[in-house]
Amino acid sequence: MKKHNFSAGPSILPEFTIKNTAEAVLNFAGTGLSVMEVSHRDKEFIAVMDQATALFKELLDIPSGYQVVFLGGGASIHFCMIPYNLLNKKAAYLNTGTWASKAIKEAKFFGDVVEVASSKDENYCYIPKNFEVPADADYLHITTNNTIFGTEIRKDLDVNIPLVADMSSDIFSRPVDVSKYGIIYGGAQKNLAPSGVGFAVIKEELLGKVDRPIPTMLNYKTHIDNGSMFNTPPVLPVFSALQTLLWLKEQGGLGEMEKRNIRKATMLYNEIERNKLFKSTVKHEEDRSIMNVCFVMNEEYKDLETEFREFSASRGMVGIKGHRSVGGFRASIYNAMPEESVKALIDVMQEFEKKH
Structure with missing residues (x-):
C-alpha cells in the first residue's frame, strides 16, 4: 500500500533529494567515502556549500547586500540570535502562535518587547490585522506560517523598521520580495532538508549596531565571514538542502511551486467546506495556510474523530493527527507533496462521509 506522508516536520522531501542523499551516504562525489565522513574542508564539500548558497540566492532572487548562512540548531537558535544581534533597546513582535511565543520569550532577555498584536484570544485561529508598529523599535518579528494552527501571512509586509x-x-x-526583510530565517525540516540545519538570509548593514558584546558562535558576522564554516557544519542536511534546491530549480522555481501549492490547498479546503463531517479551524479564508491544512470534525460528528484517524491510516494516510493544541487533523502539504496524495486524502474523506 502506498504511503502518503502528511507529517508536519520532519516531513516529506522530494524523491530526488532522498535518492541523491542516499547515494552520497554510500559514495560522495566519487570519493569512495560517505558524505558523513569526509572533511568539510575538502574541496568536494566546499563545492556543496558554495553551490547551496548560490542556489539559495538565485531561487529567492536575493539582492546584493544580503548574505546566506547555514547553521546548526534549527530555527530555535535564531530566537536567541536575532535579539542578540539586533535588539538594542526595544523590539516588536507579532504573536500568531507557539513559535512566535517562543521567540518572544527569548527576546525578553535582551530588552523591551512590544507585542504589537496577538491572536491568542481565539487560540491563534486568525492573523491579526491593522496593528501599529512602534517607529522606535529595532525590528518587527513575524512568523509567516504557523504549522500548529494552520494560519499563514502570504504577503510581504510593508513596515518602516527592519x-x-x-x-x-x-x-x-x-516568491518573496527579500528587499522588504532585514533577516529571514528558519529550520530546514519542512521544505528544504532533514532536521539538523537552519538557514538565515541577512541584510549585512543591520549587524554591528548593538552595544553589547556578542559571543562568537551567536554572532551572525562570524558565520558570514567564514562562509558557514566557522565550525563543522551539519554536512548531511546541507548536502540534502542542495539537492532540494536543485530540484526546485528543475521544477521551474518558486512561481511554479506557488501555483502547485495553491492548487493543492484549494482542492483540500474545498473538500473540507463541502464535506458535512469536517470544518476548518481557521477563522478567515485569507489566513488559511497553503502548507498546513488544519481541520476538525463538525460538532455533531466529534465522536468519529478517532475512527476517522484509524480509517485514514488504514488507507495509507500518515501524519494527519492534529497538534494537541488544536486537536482534529492536520494535513501538511509542503512543496514535495504530490497532488495525487492530496487527491487520495480527499477520496478517503469522501469514502468516510459515505460510510456515515
Whole structure:
C-alpha cells in the first residue's frame, strides 16, 4: 500500500533529494567515502556549500547586500540570535502562535518587547490585522506560517523598521520580495532538508549596531565571514538542502511551486467546506495556510474523530493527527507533496462521509 506522508516536520522531501542523499551516504562525489565522513574542508564539500548558497540566492532572487548562512540548531537558535544581534533597546513582535511565543520569550532577555498584536484570544485561529508598529523599535518579528494552527501571512509586509521573519515552514513555497526583510530565517525540516540545519538570509548593514558584546558562535558576522564554516557544519542536511534546491530549480522555481501549492490547498479546503463531517479551524479564508491544512470534525460528528484517524491510516494516510493544541487533523502539504496524495486524502474523506 502506498504511503502518503502528511507529517508536519520532519516531513516529506522530494524523491530526488532522498535518492541523491542516499547515494552520497554510500559514495560522495566519487570519493569512495560517505558524505558523513569526509572533511568539510575538502574541496568536494566546499563545492556543496558554495553551490547551496548560490542556489539559495538565485531561487529567492536575493539582492546584493544580503548574505546566506547555514547553521546548526534549527530555527530555535535564531530566537536567541536575532535579539542578540539586533535588539538594542526595544523590539516588536507579532504573536500568531507557539513559535512566535517562543521567540518572544527569548527576546525578553535582551530588552523591551512590544507585542504589537496577538491572536491568542481565539487560540491563534486568525492573523491579526491593522496593528501599529512602534517607529522606535529595532525590528518587527513575524512568523509567516504557523504549522500548529494552520494560519499563514502570504504577503510581504510593508513596515518602516527592519522586518525579521521566521519562514521555517513556508520558505520556497512562493516568491518573496527579500528587499522588504532585514533577516529571514528558519529550520530546514519542512521544505528544504532533514532536521539538523537552519538557514538565515541577512541584510549585512543591520549587524554591528548593538552595544553589547556578542559571543562568537551567536554572532551572525562570524558565520558570514567564514562562509558557514566557522565550525563543522551539519554536512548531511546541507548536502540534502542542495539537492532540494536543485530540484526546485528543475521544477521551474518558486512561481511554479506557488501555483502547485495553491492548487493543492484549494482542492483540500474545498473538500473540507463541502464535506458535512469536517470544518476548518481557521477563522478567515485569507489566513488559511497553503502548507498546513488544519481541520476538525463538525460538532455533531466529534465522536468519529478517532475512527476517522484509524480509517485514514488504514488507507495509507500518515501524519494527519492534529497538534494537541488544536486537536482534529492536520494535513501538511509542503512543496514535495504530490497532488495525487492530496487527491487520495480527499477520496478517503469522501469514502468516510459515505460510510456515515
